[in-house]
Amino acid sequence: MLSKSSKYAIRAVLYLALHSSVEKKYSPIEIADAIDIPAPFLAKILQSLTKDDIISSIRGRNGGFYLTKKNKKNPLILVVNSIDGLHKFHECLLGLPVCSDENPCPIHHAVSPFKKQLEAELSNKSIDTLSKEVSEGKTHIFL
Amino acid sequence: MLSKSSKYAIRAVLYLALHSSVEKKYSPIEIADAIDIPAPFLAKILQSLTKDDIISSIRGRNGGFYLTKKNKKNPLILVVNSIDGLHKFHECLLGLPVCSDENPCPIHHAVSPFKKQLEAELSNKSIDTLSKEVSEGKTHIFL
DNA sequence: AAAATTTAAGATAAAATTATCTTCATAATT
DNA sequence: AATTATGAAGATAATTTTATCTTAAATTTT
Numbered sequence: 001m002l003s004k005s006s007k008y009a010i011r012a013v014l015y016l017a018l019h020s021s022v023e024k025k026y027s028p029i030e031i032a033d034a035i036d037i038p039a040p041f042l043a044k045i046l047q048s049l050t051k052d053d054i055i056s057s058i059r060g061r062n063g064g065f066y067l068t069k070k071n072k073k074n075p076l077i078l079v080v081n082s083i084d085g086l087h088k089f090h091e092c093l094l095g096l097p098v099c100s101d102e103n104p105c106p107i108h109h110a111v112s113p114f115k116k117q118l119e120a121e122l123s124n125k126s127i128d129t130l131s132k133e134v135s136e137g138k139t140h141i142f143l
Numbered sequence: 144m145l146s147k148s149s150k151y152a153i154r155a156v157l158y159l160a161l162h163s164s165v166e167k168k169y170s171p172i173e174i175a176d177a178i179d180i181p182a183p184f185l186a187k188i189l190q191s192l193t194k195d196d197i198i199s200s201i202r203g204r205n206g207g208f209y210l211t212k213k214n215k216k217n218p219l220i221l222v223v224n225s226i227d228g229l230h231k232f233h234e235c236l237l238g239l240p241v242c243s244d245e246n247p248c249p250i251h252h253a254v255s256p257f258k259k260q261l262e263a264e265l266s267n268k269s270i271d272t273l274s275k276e277v278s279e280g281k282t283h284i285f286l
Numbered sequence: 287a288a289a290a291t292t293t294a295a296g297a298t299a300a301a302a303t304t305a306t307c308t309t310c311a312t313a314a315t316t
Numbered sequence: 317a318a319t320t321a322t323g324a325a326g327a328t329a330a331t332t333t334t335a336t337c338t339t340a341a342a343t344t345t346t
Binding site (some may be wrong): 147181182202205 | 311
């Protein structure tokens with residue numbers, strides 16, 4: 001459903017939301033080490049997110065990746081949208097080109113409500129909110 | 144979430160459930176044409192399903208693939224299990240090695256009920272039942 | 287201004303998935 | 317028995333995704 005890139009991206013963004021600020025920036029290597037994913041691959045993902053203004057970066061000495069307050073207020077779904085595109089949430093689980101409430105595939109009604117709920121969840125909850133659940137120990141991004 | 148192989152497999156099996164019998168067998172080409180997927184790839188998938196005794200085949204002249212009554216009584220999840228393995232339903236959507244009700248990832252609670260219901264749906268409904276919904280026009284495997 | 291450090295960008299490589307092809311074995315028909 | 321039609325099996329190829337590497341540009345520190 002989600003590409004590895006999106007999965008890595010979500011975890012990295014939440015990591016940055018938890019730990020970074022304008023004063024404390026992170027290199028791809030630091031983040032990759034912390035959440036156990038390949039660093040050069042993550043670097044590419046972070047670049048892409050930066051271009052879409054979902055995370056922030058400063059280059060040169062003492063540079064790195066970080067999240068501004070504004071960045072943190074964005075819904076997490078922007079991350080998925082940037083990497084995979086939102087169509088991932090709308091695609092038929094059986095790969096049928098036509099699959100809707102009117103013309104459902106055999107498992108549509110078991111799948112559809114949850115795609116909607118997941119999309120809503122990611123659209124309504126900000127990066128900030130979700131990262132706070134991590135800092136409170138309710139959820140995790142590493143274990 | 145599901146591989147293309149699994150998606151093709153589900154549709155092909157439901158197609159066979161709808162149309163085939165010991166008297167009326169189908170070649171991979173016929174099925175592939177009917178549901179618009181690549182025939183040689185489907186041939187491989189059908190062979191694999193045959194080995195796992197989820198569908199039936201007879202080779203040689205007038206041979207082909209078909210479903211016995213027994214085959215049709217199986218739950219559809221056997222198809223996914225045979226091709227992808229059931230772990231597909233149990234994996235964390237963020238790819239975390241540990242993700243459970245006790246140790247949830249940030250989107251676990253939005254995802255978990257969905258995976259459970261979908262797995263239940265595929266486990267409880269037989270190939271026969273689901274194919275009947277197709278023949279009644281309630282769902283479709285091609286459009 | 288030079289050196290050091292860090293992201294940006296583009297090229298390349300490896301791995302996994304999807305797709306095809308070729309040869310072989312089997313069964314029915316003639 | 318020969319021919320024909322069909323699935324089985326294994327080899328190969330194409331594509332996509334994932335991962336890495338190299339060079340360039342930018343910024344800070346010295």
